[in-house]
Amino acid sequence: QVYLVESGGGLVQAGGSLRLSCAVSGRPVSSYTMGWFRQAPGEERLFVAGLHWSRATSHYAHSVEGRFTISRDNAKNTVYLQMNDLKPEDTAVYYCAATSDYIGEREREYEYWGQGTQVTVSS
Numbered sequence: 687q688v689y690l691v692e693s694g695g696g697l698v699q700a701g702g703s704l705r706l707s708c709a710v711s712g713r714p715v716s717s718y719t720m721g722w723f724r725q726a727p728g729e730e731r732l733f734v735a736g737l738h739w740s741r742a743t744s745h746y747a748h749s750v751e752g753r754f755t756i757s758r759d760n761a762k763n764t765v766y767l768q769m770n771d772l773k774p775e776d777t778a779v780y781y782c783a784a785t786s787d788y789i790g791e792r793e794r795e796y797e798y799w800g801q802g803t804q805v806t807v808s809s
Contacts, residue, residue, distance in 0.1 A: 688712040688798045690782045695803030698772055702807075706767040708782030708800060715758055719785050720765045721796055722756060724778035724805075731781065735767060736789035745789045750776075772807045779804050 694706040708720070721736040735756040736745045744756055755768040765782060780803050783796035790796065 688718070688784055690784060690798055690800035692780065692782050692800040692803040695780060695805045697806045697808065700773055700807055700809050702772050703768070703770045704772065704805060706769065706780055706782075706803060706805070708765040708767075710763045710765065710784065714760070715763045715765060715784075716760050717786070718798075719787060719789055720756070720758065721783045721785070721789065722754075722765075722767045723781045723783060723793065724776075725781070725802075726778040729778075731793055733791035734780070736791075737765065738789055739786075743789065745791075747791075769805070772805075774807045774809045777805060777807050 689711045691709045698704055719739045722734040723731045724734050725731040734747050734750055735754055737756045753771045757766045782800040784798040785796045
């Protein structure tokens, strides 16, 4: 069993930055392709960023490309999402997810999920 715990969310002004963390327990984070999703109120959960287990490939949603960066620290068994130049439309609950497969953009492609962390961007 793999457990994911997100942290680092909060309230930030537009243009600001936040770094989300996803602590992985149960298995080495290097064993998994990791993804970040987000869900705004009343909307579906959407893919934000993914990092292949080999770290050879990363992939971003068009809406965050150039502003967000996904990374991994094997020693800390943690995945990060660095979010810069935040916009009010980035406001959502952010979820970390893990899969043994390739980087997918659909929820069903991920086996394990965290509980989410709230990010609120004020204008």
